[in-house]
Amino acid sequence: MTPVGVVVVIPTLNEAASIGAVVAAIPRAVVDRIIVADGGSTDGTAEVARAAGAEIIAAGRGYGRACLAGAKAGGETDIIVFMDGDGADDPAAIAALTAPIRSGAYDFVIGSRARGEREPGSMAGHQLFAGFAAGALIKLLYGVRYTDMCAFRAIRRDTLFKLGMRELTYGWNLEMQMRAARTGLRVLEVPVAYRRRSGGQSKVAGNLRGSITAGSRIVATFARVALK
Numbered sequence: 001m002t003p004v005g006v007v008v009v010i011p012t013l014n015e016a017a018s019i020g021a022v023v024a025a026i027p028r029a030v031v032d033r034i035i036v037a038d039g040g041s042t043d044g045t046a047e048v049a050r051a052a053g054a055e056i057i058a059a060g061r062g063y064g065r066a067c068l069a070g071a072k073a074g075g076e077t078d079i080i081v082f083m084d085g086d087g088a089d090d091p092a093a094i095a096a097l098t099a100p101i102r103s104g105a106y107d108f109v110i111g112s113r114a115r116g117e118r119e120p121g122s123m124a125g126h127q128l129f130a131g132f133a134a135g136a137l138i139k140l141l142y143g144v145r146y147t148d149m150c151a152f153r154a155i156r157r158d159t160l161f162k163l164g165m166r167e168l169t170y171g172w173n174l175e176m177q178m179r180a181a182r183t184g185l186r187v188l189e190v191p192v193a194y195r196r197r198s199g200g201q202s203k204v205a206g207n208l209r210g211s212i213t214a215g216s217r218i219v220a221t222f223a224r225v226a227l228k
Contacts, residue, residue: 017199064172087198171221
């Protein structure tokens with residue numbers, strides 16, 4: 001079977017207010033399939049996404065679990081793009097994320113909101129600081145510098161599964177970046193525009209509990225991967 005070119009994986013949990021517009025805006029000239037990996041939404045997210053043209057899978061709770069389930073559902077795929085379903089990521093940037101991998105120049109391409117144009121109110125200061133701090137620590141460990149832990153990223157499917165990803169919650173993005181750096185993948189960071197979410201509430205930045213939970217998982221993930 002000939003692999004399809006690009007599959008976009010979108011993990012969701014109660015994103016009905018935004019997911020339809022996100023799916024509709026994804027450029028079909030660049031993307032072959034769109035998979036929404038739903039974590040048990042109760043607001044009709046799956047139905048809205050399906051009506052917009054996405055495939056839906058039930059992934060279970062956990063951000064990383066949804067990303068992994070979506071990647072597995074991609075089947076014989078060449079490149080997987082991960083993005084959020086809240087409307088903050090600009091789907092037009094998918095071409096810029098995938099082109100360096102298509103050309104064979106890079107293995108892993110990650111968007112940087114810190115280096116891109118950010119809509120006022122789209123990112124809190126502590127989010128920017130966390131991305132810079134994590135990037136500095138990864139540079140000390142592995143010699144690869146990131147400026148962000150942006151969810152918007154592209155990687156070859158076979159390369160992803162060779163990384164041995166284990167984190168099934170909010171540390172997924174950081175674990176991928178650390179394992180990619182440690183493995184010696186050719187990594188490229190590109191500036192991406194970032195907007196305020198178009199609907200719903202952030203599971204991470206929307207409340208104190210979510211921020212603490214995500215932060216603790218990210219710290220635990222960093223320690224686990226770094227000490228392995």
